[in-house]
Amino acid sequence: MAIFSESKSAWTIKRKYEWLYFQKVDGLNVVGNEQGLIDGQGSSWWLKSAMRFSSCNNLYVSGLQYINSQKNHVSVNGCDEVNITKLHMIVPQESPNTDGIDISHSTNIHIHDCTMATDDCIAMNRGTSDVIITQVTCGPGHGISIGSLGKDVQTDEVQGIHVSNSILNGTDNGMRIKTWQGGSGFARNISFTDNSNSN
Template structure:
């Protein structure tokens, strides 16, 4: 009987305790590296770049990873690159506000805050990124000057893998708000992006040469594309994103560079656009080098007063001089627009302008319901050099 009592005590008291201790060793609470402990001062004057870098380096170097904490307050921060690889997962927790420089001597670089070569990175905390774009936008002359100097992207992720970015607010970036390059398996959620509708080149989220990227539950109001997806992008999922003002959801522009990788496996769904310059757009240069954009799905999209709601543009030319006889060599195929509905601010609500050299193939319009109430007449559609089909309700009608 006594032996049974010992066994009973072990099973119900000691065993759970031992298991919890073992679990704690497998999943240790990451050590916290508070930037205040490294000399950071939230006084909006002190340049805290070195303090942030020291905190990052200690968290990154620690076996098992660490947690960089930016407490509440406003911290001036210069251009900085947080570099891996690290010895474990790192959390970068921004509870306060990071403030960029408004001095022109600090502008001409391609990043403000960058993370490079990091695996299992988490960026979040509910804080703010204050880009002070208004001090820099008038320097943006790239539309007319091929030798224009770069302005900093607010937050870059280069060669970042298996990571999460969430609960961050970016305000008035000097260039794009977020840029993902050569990233894999990154989830962005609950992001808030804000810049005026006339702020130049302030793309919300810019994606290139990346795969398995998910963007969800995000609000983007900016002066350029809310989300732009460039060459080399594969398996991109965008869901429950609100865009407006801005230039809409854009794939491209494609075909402007040598050896461009294909774009494939793009899904944009369950999202809304409000008062944007474009809606769902695929754009390629003409003339252009060969590449491919395929297996693209736009599904369950609500539009309110959107110009060019559905737009495939294979003669993209944002600035004159434009050669309207030139043709794109980017093949666009297997693209579906499904359950797209709302109001158009342009009479031509569906515009599919494909290349004579490589006509679009497999374009599907499924249950399209776009209303135009302007002075130019009934809503209409326009299609050129396209092979495809339409199914279900079609307003406007007569395109495919």
């Protein structure tokens, strides 16, 4: 089994908010054999992101396992045409804000055939549109979330989110839309269909 791990002392101030960072890489494929392991040694961090993709179009991420992430396991920001599949994520129940996949300012996202026992399994934030989520097993944790939207009186827009044929195991909220009082914008064209809940 291949294990990717790096000590906390090896980090620099320049990359203090993520562990593995990919920016402006089109057609990027990040593929594991479903036996490789990314150990984020998260208990000493829990304020950072493990793997961040920024402005990467035609992105494909598959076959990776994550344990003990520092914060978000996978962050997708400013990306278009993203396919994420066959990821397996596990964190201790007491870990704070360790979302599985966190998406913002991105479009045309397909997430399928993943297993996530994380805080929010998938969180879709401002500027996110056209997301299809299928055959995901989520929980325990908070579930699948849209938002938070409108924090600090901001205008946030999320649309075209479709979650289907997924399983929620012991989640606090199942599937939800989170908003802040005083914010503006919209969350529209959203569907949750043919999902099961084992709470």
